[in-house]
Structures are given as structure tokens and as C-alpha cells.
Amino acid sequence: MNANALINHPKVFRSDEEGIARAIEVLSQGGVAILPADTVYGFFASAVRQPSVERVYQIKNREKRKPFVIYTNEQKVRDIVHMNVYGEKLVTEAWPKALSLILQKQDIIPDWFTNNQSTLAVMTAQNKVVSRVIAEVSEPILGTTCNLSGEPEMKTAEEVFQFIDQVDILIADDSIPIYNKPSTMIDCTVNPPKIARLSSLTLEELQEIIPELDIDLSRRFA
Numbered sequence: 018m019n020a021n022a023l024i025n026h027p028k029v030f031r032s033d034e035e036g037i038a039r040a041i042e043v044l045s046q047g048g049v050a051i052l053p054a055d056t057v058y059g060f061f062a063s064a065v066r067q068p069s070v071e072r073v074y075q076i077k078n079r080e081k082r083k084p085f086v087i088y089t090n091e092q093k094v095r096d097i098v099h100m101n102v103y104g105e106k107l108v109t110e111a112w113p114k115a116l117s118l119i120l121q122k123q124d125i126i127p128d129w130f131t132n133n134q135s136t137l138a139v140m141t142a143q144n145k146v147v148s149r150v151i152a153e154v155s156e157p158i159l160g161t162t163c164n165l166s167g168e169p170e171m172k173t174a175e176e177v178f179q180f181i182d183q184v185d186i187l188i189a190d191d192s193i194p195i196y197n198k199p200s201t202m203i204d205c206t207v208n209p210p211k212i213a214r215l216s217s218l219t220l221e222e223l224q225e226i227i228p229e230l231d232i233d234l235s236r237r238f239a
Contacts, residue, residue, distance in 0.1 A: 020174035020189035028181055029174075032190035037149050040186055044154045048185035049073060051163055051177050052150065053193035055142050056115050056200055056217060057170040058163040058177045060184070061088070063156045064130055070159065076183045079166040084131045085159040086117055086138040086200075090151050097123055097157055098139055103205040103227060110226045113143035115200040115217035126157060140200050144193045162199055172197050203230070 023029045030036030032053065040050050040061075047069045049062045060076060062069040064087055074081060089097050091108055098104070098120035107118055122137035131137055140160070142148050150158060162170040163177045171177045174189035181187060202214035203223070211233035212220060224230050 020191045023174055023178055023187070023189050026178075026181065026187075028185065029178075029187045029189050032146050032188050032193065036188050037146055040146065040188055041150055041153045043185045044150060044158060045156070049076070049183075050150075051180060051184050051187040052146050052160075053144065053174075053188060053190050054147055054160060055113075055144050055194065056162070056196045056198060057172050057194050058174070059160045060163055060180075061147075061150065061158055061160050063154075064159040065125070065127060065156050067127075067129060070130060072183075073159065073161060076180060077161065077164070077166050079161075082132050083166075084134065084137070085161045086140055087126070088142060088147060088151050088158050088160040089139050090141050090148065093151070093157075094139055094141075096125060098137055099123060101205060103203075103208075103210045106226060107203065107205070107210075107223075111218070111223065113141045113148075115196050116140060116223075117200045117202040117214075119202065119204040119206055119213065121206060130159075136206055138202060146188050146190070146193065170199060204233070 047066045049072050060073050062073050104120050117138045117140040119138050164170050173191050196217040199216045201216045201218040204211045204213045209229040
């Protein structure tokens with residue numbers, strides 16, 4: 018069953034103007050959405066509404082000690098995290114590729130969201146669905162891979178449809194995920210920065226931007 022075959026379900030929408038507008042409405046009201054990210058399908062929700070965040074933890078069966086990533090864009094990111102020279106360089110030269118950056122959080126993000134940690138991971142998106150959601154929903158939005166914790170990420174609408182009763186909307190478009198694996202993650206709170214998860218982007222690609230960049234998977238954030 019492909020994505021188009023699911024459209025008859027009342028919670029499933031195409032990635033057109035109607036679907037995107039509905040996703041923005043759902044998320045603005047505190048709902049939980051499944052959207053196609055640049056990487057894989059993901060769960061999305063407000064990062065500042067505790068009931069919404071709790072729903073995503075429950076759906077994924079995820080431990081609370083593993084905070085979610087915030088999806089943002091180059092215009093909003095400085096409201097969410099304290100930028101440093103490495104963060105600025107990577108946002109300017111690497112985004113909107115599939116790259117998550119760990120930085121010190123701003124007060125707009127509640128301490129309960131980060132499990133009382135001072136750091137936060139942020140990333141962006143270039144596809145038409147998630148980029149519009151980021152731009153038009155006023156609250157910070159969390160995003161996390163659509164799967165049960167510890168199980169493989171889901172790459173098709175048919176796979177994620179198993180969660181339809183637990184979410185408020187699914188945007189079905191299997192053409193959007195282009196990496197088919199999670200983002201690479203860099204810890205920018207250390208000098209020099211360290212790759213905490215090596216995935217969509219390679220070390221060589223990123224060393225073209227920050228030559229001193231190295232790998233330390235023990236720093237993995239999420």
C-alpha cells in the first residue's frame with residue numbers, strides 16, 4: 018500500500034496546501050503529527066506544552082532521560098539556543114542539510130523538556146512540509162524519528178500508519194525523505210566540536226567547514 022492509498026483515512030493528508038495548513042493548525046493547538054522529514058518520517062509536537070511532549074514519549078515508549086530535538090530554522094534558532102562561533106558557522110554553511118547541533122538552551126525551552134540539562138539539540142529541514150511548520154507555528158516544535166524506541170526508523174507512510182490512532186494527523190508523502198536515516202549530530206558545546214552521531218552527513222563533508230572536527234560517540238545526545 019503506497020501513500021496515496023492511505024488518503025481516504027480522515028487523519029491522513031497529502032503534502033499539499035490543505036495538508037500543510039491542517040498540520041500547522043494541529044500543532045498550534047497542541048496536537049501530535051506524523052510528518053515526512055528530510056531524513057525519515059517523524060513525530061512532531063509543541064516543545065513547550067508538557068502534555069504534548071508526554072504523548073510523544075508514550076507513543077515511542079522512550080525514556081525521559083533522552084530529550085527530543087527541536088526543529089527550527091536560521092531565523093528562529095537564536096531564540097532557542099545560545100549560539101557560539103561553531104554553531105553560527107554550521108548553521109550558515111551546513112543547514113538546511115540533515116545536521117543536528119547541540120548547544121546551550123535559551124530559557125524559552127523549559128527545564129523539564131531537557132530533563133534539567135542545560136543543553137539542547139536543534140536541527141532544521143528543507144522540505145516543504147516541515148519547513149512551513151517550523152516557520153508558521155509560533156511555539157518551538159520537537160521532532161523525533163517515527164518508531165518505537167530502539168527499533169528501526171520508518172521511511173514510508175505505510176509503515177507509520179500503525180500509529181494513526183495515537184496521533185492527530187499524518188502527512189503522507191514518501192518522496193520527501195531523501196536521506197532515509199537520522200541526522201548527523203555535532204556537540205558544539207566543546208572546543209573543538211565533536212560528532213556525537215555520524216549518520217546522514219559524513220566526517221569529510223563536515224571537516225570542509227570545521228577542519229578540527231572529530232568524532233566522540235560517547236557524547237551522543239539522543
